[in-house]
Structures are given as structure tokens and as C-alpha cells.
Amino acid sequence: MQRTTLDLWVGIFVTAGVGALFVLALKVGNATTVNASDGYHVIAEFDNIGGLKVRAPVKSAGVVVGRVEGISLDTRTFRANVALRIDKHYPFPKDSSASILTAGLLGEQYVGMDGGGDEQNLKDGDRLKVTQSAIVLEKVIGQFLYGKAAETSAAK
Amino acid sequence: MFGTLSGGLRLVGRRTINAVWRMGAATRFMGLVLLRSGLSFRRFHLMIDELHFAGVLSLIIIIVSGLFVGLVLGLQGYETLKRYGSAEAVGTLVALALVRELGPVVAALLFASRAGSAMTAELGIMKSTEQLSAMEMMAVDPFARVISPMFWGGFLSMPLLAAIFSVMGIFGGYLITVVIIGVDAGAFWSQMQSNVDLRNDIVNGVIKTIVFGAAVTAIALFEGYDAPPTAEGVSHAVTRTVVTSALAVLALDFVLTAFMFTGV
Amino acid sequence: MNFPRGKVIAIMGGSGTGKTTLLRLIGAQLKPDRGEVRVDSHPIHAMSHTQLYAMRRKMGMLFQFGALFTDLSVFDNVAFPLREHTELPESMIRDLVLMKLHAVGLRGAHALKPAELSGGMARRVALARAIALDPMLIMYDEPFTGLDPISVGIIGNLIRRLNDALGATSIVVTHDVQESMKIVDYVYFLSGGRVVAQGTPKEVVESVEPFVHQFVHGEADGPVPFHYAAPGYGEDLGIHR
Incomplete structure (x- = not known):
């Protein structure tokens, strides 16, 4: 596979993965509610x-x-x-x-x-x-x- | 009578010595992998290649399986919860099941059979066709050039894959319960959000995926590196990777769950 | 054993007599139980990791079946050591790779994958890769095994020519008597992990020593017995006298 397409796919993968982590943190979990340490x-x-x-x-x-x-x-x-x-x-x-x-x-x-x-x-x-x-x-x-x-x- | 007994004991002894020896070899192997990983970070495209190999190529199976697991969880959860009049809690059920357990565990099992087995096969074949030896003789350290990038690629891919799996699962649960069955969308999300905790559920789930990723990748690479240099040896090593990874993931999951979620 | 600079030396012996092991010892992929290996008068097993890798840059090794990287093209295989060890610009690497491939007569095949090559071609590509860094010591592990007579001739010719062109030392592990006698300067015979005979090709062919005679002329029985060590035949079959 060409270098650039490979880079593109890895870019898509990493963005999707990090995006999924953010979705879990913000949309699914209650990251925005009470910060108990404070x-x-x-x-x-x-x-x-x-x-x-x-x-x-x-x-x-x-x-x-x-x-x-x-x-x-x-x-x-x-x-x-x-x-x-x-x-x-x-x-x-x-x-x-x-x-x-x-x-x-x-x-x-x-x-x-x-x-x-x-x-x-x-x-x-x-x-x-x-x-x-x-x-x-x-x-x-x-x-x-x-x-x-x-x-x-x-x-x- | 005495003969069979001592024979049995000898077998146990031999197996134990063998197992301890392999543990030692594996530890030494992982030590070398970590020690020589400088190059993976200096020449980043080595790691990009392995992220492609371990991550991108596993993406399809992770997305499709995640979606179906979510669909089934949504359907089963709804059928059960409806009897207690709390069908809205299905969002909580789907999200907690995925984030805490199914996401990390099922993604790790899929990762072991898709990427782990491929890593073992690649490394085993490189070894049996003397490609690793050839590299050494070209003064290129195979640990730095091949094995460490593979390890880091797998290690980084796993949490991302598991997160994608969980999100796809929750989407699948949403699809079946909200869009098709008609559970109230607001209740679905708000119940989920008020019952899924960032620290206790999501962060713990991510910690699990990191541990599983390291374990599966390490097992896959060691089995590949340790494989006898024959066609049969490599195929056995691939089988062992999948079996050992599955057992390791499930056992580690139990230990981690016991520490994380029981408040011990 | 001595491997003087500029010479092509053959190491011969039956299968399993430690020829390949010897090459691995020289490359420090194995550690000796006893004794010492010196390369360029440095004891190679006393070296640190870094020193060893610096020394290996001056060595080239041709593996029995080439050991080409199957996921890289012929061009990338030959370029591999150059890219790993030098900071040369891509245009210069391209020129160097094409020169090396030209030397083995495969410049036209640079875009092929190793799977598309014949056995002889794969070995020539591996040879081009082994000499990519212009080594001072080239080791050949069974370079003639499994090749047709024409390819054997080509490889043999290349070994001699490249050695003289680079001013290097070549060690050829082989049991192909005919071909190696044509190209080498000196021969060592190994048996059971020991040197049992040595000499120039001419001396070897004329040797009357039983082992060498048996090996060179390919006789089935002699000092190396046809039968593997075994108890009496009759006894094994259960015929008691």
C-alpha cells in the first residue's frame, strides 16, 4: 500500500479511537457533574x-x-x-x-x-x-x- | 504402582521446570522489547505501519461485532427490564455492560484472534525464513526494528479499538431500543449518564483495555519469537497465542474487576 | 583456522558437522562454549552490544535460502541496510541499489516481490543486499544448495568476482565440491566439529587422505560410515545366534 494511504488510514483509526474515548467520557459518563475532589x-x-x-x-x-x-x-x-x-x-x-x-x-x-x-x-x-x-x-x-x-x- | 506415581511426579516436575523456564524467557524477551523501543519513537513511521497492521486491519471486525453485541444487549435488556417496568434503564444496562466488561473483554478477544495471531505468524515466519537472523547480520537489531514497533502498535491500538467497540455497542443498543422499539430517547441517555461514572466505570474500563492490550501483544510476540522454525511450529504458535491470550484476558479481567468494582 | 584478507575460503564437510554453526559463531549470533573468535583481530564475543553491531556493519551474510524480506520489493530489500545505516538522500540510495543489482545482473527485476523470483534470482538479490554496505567479510551459507547448474555457475562466478572487486574476505560454507574447487583459494574440511584436513583446491583433489578422498569423490562408504552407529544388525532384528 502507498505510504500516504496508509498514513491516512492510521489517521482515521486514531481519530476514531480517541473520538470514541471522548464520546464515552462526555456523552455516556457524567464527566460534567460533581467533581468530588473539590x-x-x-x-x-x-x-x-x-x-x-x-x-x-x-x-x-x-x-x-x-x-x-x-x-x-x-x-x-x-x-x-x-x-x-x-x-x-x-x-x-x-x-x-x-x-x-x-x-x-x-x-x-x-x-x-x-x-x-x-x-x-x-x-x-x-x-x-x-x-x-x-x-x-x-x-x-x-x-x-x-x-x-x-x-x-x-x-x- | 510406585512406578506410575514417580512417573507422574516426574511429568509434573518437568512441566513445572518447563513453565518456569518459559516464564523467564518471556520476561527477558519483554525486557529487551521495552529496552530497545527507542527507535520506535524516533522513527515514527515504523509505529504507524504497526498501528495499521494491528489497528486499522482489526477495525472492521471490531465495528461489526460491537454493533451486534449492542443490538443483542439492547434487545435482551429491554425484554427483561420491561417486566419490572423500568425499560428506560436499558441505556444504563447497555452502557455499563459494555464499558465495564464486554467492551474491554470482547475487543481483547477479537484483537487476539485478528491482530495477535497475525503478529505471531508474521514473527514466526520471519524467524523461520531467517529474516530476523539476516537483519541481525546486517547490524539491524530485530528487537528495535521489528518487535518493539509491533508491541507499541498493538499496545496503542487496543484501547482505541475497545473504545470504538463500546461506542458502536451503545449505538447498537440505542438503535434497537430507541429507534425500533420506541423507548424514550431522553430517558435512555439521561439514565445512562446519571448511572455511568467517569472515574469508576469509564476510566476503569480503559485501564482494563490497556492491561489486556499489553498482555495480548506480549503473548503474541513471544509466541512468534519462540516458535520452532517450522511450518508446524508456527501454526502451533498461532493457536497458542489465541488460546493463551483468551485465558490471560479472562483471568486478568477477573482480577481487575475484583479490585475495581467491588470496593475492596 | 585462519581466514586471510582478500581470499575466498571454503568450509566443507558432511551435513551436521558444524559448518553453519561456525558462521554463526563468526557473526556472534551464537556464543562459543570454549575458544575465541577474532574478527579483524578483535575478539568478537567480548564486545558490547554497540561494538558488536558496529562490527556487523562490516560483515555481509548470504543465508541458505536468501532470507529476503517477503513484504518488501527487491529494490527495498537491497536498500534496507543502506536506509538503516546511512542518512543518504533517496536519489543516491536509488543509484547505489541499482549498481548493486546491476552487479548481480538483476537491475531489471528491481520492482518484483521476492515471491516472484526463482531460487537462483532470490539468492542473487540476497547477495546484492549482503554487499550493499561494501563489507570486508562476506559469509555464504550453502550458496549452491537447491540451484540448477546454470545458477550454481552464476553464483560461483559472482562470489569470486565480488570478492576481488571489493577486496574482501569470503567464507563459503558448502558441500558442492565441483563448483567450489573452481573458485576458492583454500579449503577446510570439518568433521564432527573439528578441522580434519585443509589445503589449496589442488592439494585437496590430489589428497590421498581417506576422509578427503571420500568426500571429494563422493563415495558412499569410507571413514564416514554409511551406517549410523547401531547395535549388531542381527541383534536388532531379534535373531539370536
């Missing part, structure tokens, strides 16, 4: 985190504002410490609350943030006091059955 840390304490995983999204009003960075158990209080990293473009008031929610009926769990009314904003290393734990299906069913039993015994 933000501030807060810790939220939960009684129960259910099936929450590291790297789960942190959302407020449905917008992804950060990610779960780490999960650990405080052996003194036996509550879960969930480290959140939140994008610095999204400041939250100091009395904001965090809850563990589920996307859809069977979807993965994420942390929902609800803004409060405090004038001061959360700083790096702050703790979120007001939290609502994950809904654990067994407990809900347990409470439901207990309530039913109480109802029936009261009706007798």
Missing part, C-alpha cells in the same frame, strides 16, 4: 443506614450535590458515621438534615439533604445532627403487625 466534608450520624454504599450520591431536591465517602460504626454510641463530601458550589445551612432514601421501589439508596434556616453554613468537618435513618422493611412490617395486633386486641 468540596467540603461533613459527617452525618444515623441510627441505621440500611443498604447505603460508599460512593452513593448525595442529593438535594433531586440534584446530585456530592457523594458518600466513607461509612463507619461508632462503637461508643453504636450509630453509623457517614462521611459526605459535598461540592463547594452548594453551601448548606448548619441545621440542614440528612435522610437515607431509596430511588424507586427497588433502586439504590442515597442520602437526601434538606436545607434548614440557619444563617451560618456548614463547614468542613461539621456534624449533621438531624438525621432520618433508612427504612428497614422488617421493622416497618414488624410495627405494622404489632399495630394490627394492638387494634384487634383493643376491639375485643
Whole structure:
């Protein structure tokens, strides 16, 4: 094959390959959303985190504002410490609350943030006091059955 | 009884020694390939030739296979997800399956059977017809002039081929689910974008393709260089390239997946 | 063994007696277990990679079946060493290549691919390639094997002529007695990895030493036995006496 046609084909190939990488990065992946390395840390304490995983999204009003960075158990209080990293473009008031929610009926769990009314904003290393734990299906069913039993015994 | 036992043990011993010897030879070989790769970068057209040989010539099979894998994934994914009322998630399914696993692995397997086998055959024949010896005697180092450019050509081609494969697959999935079945295009893309992570999914997938490319190319070149200089020897070497590459890719895939996606 | 400058020396011996190995030792493609090879009075196996490659530029080798690069044309094959080792402009390379091809009588075939050449032509192209850098030492590995008598004559003639024109040293590994006797200055006989006889062609032909006599006159049995070493025939067939 001629040198120039060969060069042309290799040029086409490399351009297509690099283009494909860009398509994957920009069109398929979420390269444009939260840059997790640039933000501030807060810790939220939960009684129960259910099936929450590291790297789960942190959302407020449905917008992804950060990610779960780490999960650990405080052996003194036996509550879960969930480290959140939140994008610095999204400041939250100091009395904001965090809850563990589920996307859809069977979807993965994420942390929902609800803004409060405090004038001061959360700083790096702050703790979120007001939290609502994950809904654990067994407990809900347990409470439901207990309530039913109480109802029936009261009706007798 | 004792005779067969000691015979069996001897066989195991011989095989082991042989395997270790080959590992050593392969390591030395790769060391030389890397050490003498200066020329590949100084005389760039050597590498262009090999990019053509390994990359451009594999392009057709990669594009066609990628498209079909995407079509099948889209169809199967849609049929299953529809039962749970989440047919829009098919975009996520297709993209994650391709970017994390199928893109790197299937592209590497195709690359091994298309480009890897060709590299082994070319090198084996060059060796058996004394072309490599002739080059040495002309004071041209075959490692610098032939083998290193081949390695870098294959090494660079593989991630590009896998990316093209994944994009074609996603396009195929889009074609079947959005254009033909009629899943909502906006949901298809937005679900995909919100669930495919650049760092965790795409970058990890690319790392896999780089590892696979290096492994397949190294195996192909070593088998070719190590082939007995006969027609039978070369044909066995080609077979071994395809088999060993496939096993290496699948085993490496398991190891890499375990490190990357399980959060260990 | 000595290979003085300007001479054409043949190395003869039966198959498997280490003739090709000797060439590989001189080219340092193999390392000797014992002993030393000196080229231009430098011990070649003590050289570094760079020194060795510098030395190999002064050597040319013609392989048994030519070993042409099958994906390059005849022209590019001959141009290969020039392009690798010199920075000459393309026009000068073209002139040099055509001169080398003219010397072997194949200037008209420069555009062909090696697959389109006959065995004799391929070997002549390989010869043109081997002398592309005007080497001081040219080695020929079985240059006459598998060629028709005319081609054998042409190659033999070329070996002598090129050697004299370049003022080089030629080492011809062969077992073609007739042809080599016509062109060489000196002959070594190898057997079992040792030199068993040597001399000028005239001395060799007239030699009465049994091995040389057997080899030169092509007798089936002699010091080199017809039978490979084996136990007694009767014993092997299971006939006990």
C-alpha cells in the first residue's frame, strides 16, 4: 500500500479511537457533574443506614450535590458515621438534615439533604445532627403487625 | 504402582521446570522489547505501519461485532427490564455492560484472534525464513526494528479499538431500543449518564483495555519469537497465542474487576 | 583456522558437522562454549552490544535460502541496510541499489516481490543486499544448495568476482565440491566439529587422505560410515545366534 494511504488510514483509526474515548467520557459518563475532589466534608450520624454504599450520591431536591465517602460504626454510641463530601458550589445551612432514601421501589439508596434556616453554613468537618435513618422493611412490617395486633386486641 | 506415581511426579516436575523456564524467557524477551523501543519513537513511521497492521486491519471486525453485541444487549435488556417496568434503564444496562466488561473483554478477544495471531505468524515466519537472523547480520537489531514497533502498535491500538467497540455497542443498543422499539430517547441517555461514572466505570474500563492490550501483544510476540522454525511450529504458535491470550484476558479481567468494582 | 584478507575460503564437510554453526559463531549470533573468535583481530564475543553491531556493519551474510524480506520489493530489500545505516538522500540510495543489482545482473527485476523470483534470482538479490554496505567479510551459507547448474555457475562466478572487486574476505560454507574447487583459494574440511584436513583446491583433489578422498569423490562408504552407529544388525532384528 502507498505510504500516504496508509498514513491516512492510521489517521482515521486514531481519530476514531480517541473520538470514541471522548464520546464515552462526555456523552455516556457524567464527566460534567460533581467533581468530588473539590468540596467540603461533613459527617452525618444515623441510627441505621440500611443498604447505603460508599460512593452513593448525595442529593438535594433531586440534584446530585456530592457523594458518600466513607461509612463507619461508632462503637461508643453504636450509630453509623457517614462521611459526605459535598461540592463547594452548594453551601448548606448548619441545621440542614440528612435522610437515607431509596430511588424507586427497588433502586439504590442515597442520602437526601434538606436545607434548614440557619444563617451560618456548614463547614468542613461539621456534624449533621438531624438525621432520618433508612427504612428497614422488617421493622416497618414488624410495627405494622404489632399495630394490627394492638387494634384487634383493643376491639375485643 | 510406585512406578506410575514417580512417573507422574516426574511429568509434573518437568512441566513445572518447563513453565518456569518459559516464564523467564518471556520476561527477558519483554525486557529487551521495552529496552530497545527507542527507535520506535524516533522513527515514527515504523509505529504507524504497526498501528495499521494491528489497528486499522482489526477495525472492521471490531465495528461489526460491537454493533451486534449492542443490538443483542439492547434487545435482551429491554425484554427483561420491561417486566419490572423500568425499560428506560436499558441505556444504563447497555452502557455499563459494555464499558465495564464486554467492551474491554470482547475487543481483547477479537484483537487476539485478528491482530495477535497475525503478529505471531508474521514473527514466526520471519524467524523461520531467517529474516530476523539476516537483519541481525546486517547490524539491524530485530528487537528495535521489528518487535518493539509491533508491541507499541498493538499496545496503542487496543484501547482505541475497545473504545470504538463500546461506542458502536451503545449505538447498537440505542438503535434497537430507541429507534425500533420506541423507548424514550431522553430517558435512555439521561439514565445512562446519571448511572455511568467517569472515574469508576469509564476510566476503569480503559485501564482494563490497556492491561489486556499489553498482555495480548506480549503473548503474541513471544509466541512468534519462540516458535520452532517450522511450518508446524508456527501454526502451533498461532493457536497458542489465541488460546493463551483468551485465558490471560479472562483471568486478568477477573482480577481487575475484583479490585475495581467491588470496593475492596 | 585462519581466514586471510582478500581470499575466498571454503568450509566443507558432511551435513551436521558444524559448518553453519561456525558462521554463526563468526557473526556472534551464537556464543562459543570454549575458544575465541577474532574478527579483524578483535575478539568478537567480548564486545558490547554497540561494538558488536558496529562490527556487523562490516560483515555481509548470504543465508541458505536468501532470507529476503517477503513484504518488501527487491529494490527495498537491497536498500534496507543502506536506509538503516546511512542518512543518504533517496536519489543516491536509488543509484547505489541499482549498481548493486546491476552487479548481480538483476537491475531489471528491481520492482518484483521476492515471491516472484526463482531460487537462483532470490539468492542473487540476497547477495546484492549482503554487499550493499561494501563489507570486508562476506559469509555464504550453502550458496549452491537447491540451484540448477546454470545458477550454481552464476553464483560461483559472482562470489569470486565480488570478492576481488571489493577486496574482501569470503567464507563459503558448502558441500558442492565441483563448483567450489573452481573458485576458492583454500579449503577446510570439518568433521564432527573439528578441522580434519585443509589445503589449496589442488592439494585437496590430489589428497590421498581417506576422509578427503571420500568426500571429494563422493563415495558412499569410507571413514564416514554409511551406517549410523547401531547395535549388531542381527541383534536388532531379534535373531539370536
